[in-house]
Amino acid sequence: MEIIPGRDIVDRLQRFLPAPATVTITCLPHHGPSETVDLAVQLAKLGYRAVPHLAARSIQSRAQLAGFTARLEATGVRDVFVIAGDAGSADGPYSWSLPLMEDIASLSGLSIGMAAYPEGHPTVEEAELTGLLLKKQELATWAVTQMCFSGPVLATYVDTLRAAGVTLPIWAGVPGAVRRTRLISLAGRIGVGPSLKFAQRSGSLLRNVVAPSSYDPAPLVHAVSEAGVFAGLHVYSFNDVERLGLPEQ
Incomplete structure (x- = not known):
């Protein structure tokens, strides 16, 4: 499950998604990598499998990176x-x-994950994206898709990557049972914009995403499971961890 560094998130995780769950931590420009690494260290000490995001443009130097990787390991x-x-x-x-x-590979023994884009990227052509994935898979050990609301789109994308030679395990990025207002307000901050545009082109998806008070991911999760081509689910929670459907601890 993916979370955003924020107030009370650790307490709420311990109540609704206890260790040893796997939790990934975003690295957004307004809080930077130090806050992400701090939270990853805190969660690891509490028994979670913490996976911090490291954003290239936010790393100030190789020395800073070396400090982060040493601390994480x-x-x-x-x-x-x-x-x-x-x-x-x-x-x-x-x-x-x-x-x-x-540089992460040369400084540490950390396993590296990379992003994949089932609905494309606003600034990179599809052919170039695939070429970059082929280059990066020499260093990466797994990939996670950006959020998508369509099981068939996700499955077709994996088939396309396999045909191009991408062999890494791929995790399907899906939204959790997120409140509608929160999903829309945070869309642009975590790359959900393209998926919402896709949803707006489909009447049934539009009703599922926009009309209810919160998004119901069950049909999408079922479709991803039925496809049988993914390593698992990567759930974008938007910190709505209370809506995961798990009992409070």
């Missing part, structure tokens, strides 16, 4: 998820994800 963190990041310009030497992945 010392706490028992085994994985990091590497993205270019949403910042408009780079704070240091990394303007995109591949050089950051190369």
Whole structure:
């Protein structure tokens, strides 16, 4: 499950998604990598399998990166998820994800995850995206799709990647039972915008995403499971951990 660093998130995780659950932590421009790493370390000490996101454009130097990787490994963190990041310009030497992945691999034994884009990327052509995935899979060990609301779109995308030579395990990025208002308000901050545009082109999806008070992911989860091509689910929670459907601890 993916969370955003924020107030009370650790307490709420312990109540509604106790350790040793796997939790990934976003790295958004307004809080930066230090807050992400701090939270990952805290969760790892509490027994979670913490997976911090490291955004290339937010890393200030190779020395800072070395400090992050050493600290994470010392706490028992085994994985990091590497993205270019949403910042408009780079704070240091990394303007995109591949050089950051190369330095992480040279500095540590951390397993590296990368992002995949079933609905494309606003600034990169599809052919270029696939080529980049092929290059990055030499360093990565798994991939997670950006959020998508369509099981067939996700499954077709995996078939396309396999045909192109991408062999990594792929986790399907799906929304949790998120409140409608929160899903829409945070859409642009975690790459949900393209998926909402896709939903708006489908009457049934539009009713499921926009009309109810909260999104029901059950049909999508069933479709992903039926496809049989994914390593598992990566759930975008938007910190609505109370709506996961698990009993409070």
